[in-house]
Amino acid sequence: MALPSRQQFRRSLGNSPMARESDAIYNAAVRGGINPAFVAGLAAAESSYGTAGYARGTYNPFGLGVHLGWRFPNYASATSKLAKTLNEARTRASTRTVASRGSSRATRRQATATTRGSTSATSCPTDRRQEVTPARCTSHKG
DSSP states (O other): OOOOOHHHHHHHTTTSGGGGGHHHHHHHHHHHTOOHHHHHHHHHHHHTTTTSGGGTTTTOTTOTTGGGTOOOSSHHHHHHHHHHHHHHHHHHHHHHHHHHHHHHHHHHHHHHHHHTTOSSOEEETTEEEEEEOTTTOSSSOO
8 A cells, every 4th residue: 555645634634732743743654654644543443543442642642551551652653663563573473373384384394203103204305295213314414
């Protein structure tokens, strides 16, 4: 999705308290790698652009850490924290996916070796279709 222009972003905030900081919020979003349109949409859904609920007076239009009492000095810093939080979550999710894929391969290899009646046989890392004993595999030592 293409980024909105600064003017489009400013218009999307209307007369909300966030509109006064629209350029700083836009910059924080782009620097953090998130689309400013997402920022506007999330702020609208969570707090009516900073005008409702906990967001009033806390500069926290996204509901970040509400249960911990998070407050920010301005909307741009809240946007930076939003970007950091989303990027950390994305990194954790991709790390878990890679780790789970690796463990499932190891589990399949172990199960295959056991079901074929050979407890000392392992899969050769270069050819997962062929089972060899470690002494016969020439692609690695061990």
